[in-house]
Amino acid sequence: MGGPSGTFITVEESHRLLAYEDLATGGSFIVFNNSRSIFQIVKNFTDFFAHESCGFCTPCRVGTSLLQKQLDKIVLGHGSAGDVVELERIAGLLRQYSHCGLGQTAANPVLTTLERYPELYQQQLKKISYEPGFDLDAALQVARQMAGRNDAAAHLQQVEE
Amino acid sequence: MANLTIDGQVVGFEPGQTIMEAATAAGIYIPHLCHKPGYTPHGSCKLCSVKVNGRVCSACTFPAADGQQVISQSAELQQDRRHITQLLFVEGNHFCPSCEKTGQCQLQAVAYELKMHDNHFPQFYPQRALDASHPDIVLDHNRCIFCNLCVRASREKDGKNVFGISGRGIHKHLIVNSESGLLKDTQLTVDDAAAHVCPTGAILIRNTAYHVPIGQRLFDHQPISEVSLEHDHGQ
Known part of the structure; x- marks a missing residue:
């Protein structure tokens, strides 16, 4: 809801409202059916923001590229215990310290899917400590x-x- | 005089001052790299991020206002500043032991100040060039953190416009404004502010490398928090 920088919601949340107070959107919403891979969607959006970052401030310039690398590590099956925590850490830096709205919302695809599908991310991790x-x-x-x-x-x- | 509080301490300020200027005048150090007194604030490194009435702002650009509650030294902010410094370290190629700026480098000194013990994030190992064309000045892009100080110094202090920033995102880079793109074809001289303003070892003056031996350098015996306040106070 609200494009790449918006909120990812599930079917169970179809009662939610398009409004400032609930799901804010400038008019954009995208519907994905169950033939789509959540990770592919998140990866597309995360790659998009790494490409779009203007590079002015440190958190967004470096953070969007780091987020991209960290997500790839997990999606490609090289992640292990602690790698999701690390993903959240990078996302948090981006959201809190970026200069403008692009960086502040660039981690939303990761954060809003992590919130809804934590088990999906955990399943992707290898069962070794490092x-x-x-x-x-x-x-x-x-x-x-x-x-x-x-x-x-x-x-x-x-x-x- | 109007007042704000920084970490509970009441600080007076003159109208028009930023939070950074008010803090410095009151003897409070807020970590920073792209900020330098006497230069137009830039607000890009984000090391000086503080919480103003609960919201994250850059102290170097945010105007001081009466009654503001500023938080600067919280454990959360210090940890995140450490992470932002680590972002700068992994983005470029910063190897302190082999850099002639060690001990005089603000990036290194801020890292020590913030108790940064490792890079934490994976290195980017970018391929960056070295411009050794100038007879007196070396430009090593590996150590550039895009603070824009040389760009501002050359324009505002030297009236020359030798440096610029080009590219976007992670491909952002410092450029030299000459047809060849080389320093030798610019008006830059060793007397210029732009030749001395670099907080890291990206712009170095030739034949001065070890005039001050390691162990007797600026940050060897004094943390940047003290050095910064002594240098910046009242400016």
């Missing part, structure tokens, strides 16, 4: 191609020699 922010195998892929070796232990053997 997950590195990058995929070692993916990072080594080019080097392995160039070396003509693709066995997982290639780098270990080099150390031994």
Whole structure:
């Protein structure tokens, strides 16, 4: 409701009112059916704000890009315990300290879906206490191609020699 | 004289002053990087964010008003200022141990003041250029935090307009206003305010790097909260 910077509501909230006092909107509302992925919607909107940020103030300039990275980490399945808390932390900085309304509302897609679908985010996390922010195998892929070796232990053997 | 309160302390102010100016005159330090007395306020770094009657405002741009209740030193604000400083650190390439500005750098000193012990957020590792074309001045974009002070100094103090800001969002960057885009083709000289105003190590004067040894530098024995008040007081 209210476009990318507005509020994400569920079917159960269809009794709510379009009004200043409840759901404020400049006229925009978007309806998604259940064939849509919530994460894809949130990611689209979050990418949009990272692109739209003018860069004047620190919280929005850096925060929108950080939020994008942190959301990607979770959506792509690299998130672990604590990563949703971190997502909320970045979103909070953006909302409280951004210079203008763009930054102040840029985290709304994340915040309003977190509020309604916390289990969706939690399910996306790995069940380990810490997950590195990058995929070692993916990072080594080019080097392995160039070396003509693709066995997982290639780098270990080099150390031994 | 009208009064406001900062963290419960009654502070007088002259009409037209900002909250930052009133605080500085009263000997109260509010962390800041893009603010400098004598320069047009910018309000972009957001380190000086304070709560004014419950609302977050930038102290360097917000006008002081009678009866305002300002909160500056709360645990919440200090933690969030620390996070904002960390945002600045991960956005650029700031490696204090190998930077010749260490000990004289306001970004580093603010980080110490706010008890920042790590970068917390993932590094961006941006690819940024070094402009070593000028015979007396080096411009290292890796350390620029876009405070706009060199831009303002060159325009307002030096009357030259050597620097500008270009690009949007995370791609925002400092530019040099010459056809080649290089410092050597500008009117910038070592006597300019713009050559000395940089709060970090982005603009450095050549051949001065270690004249003051590490250990005897500005922030080595005095926190920025004290240095700032001594330098800024009454201006």
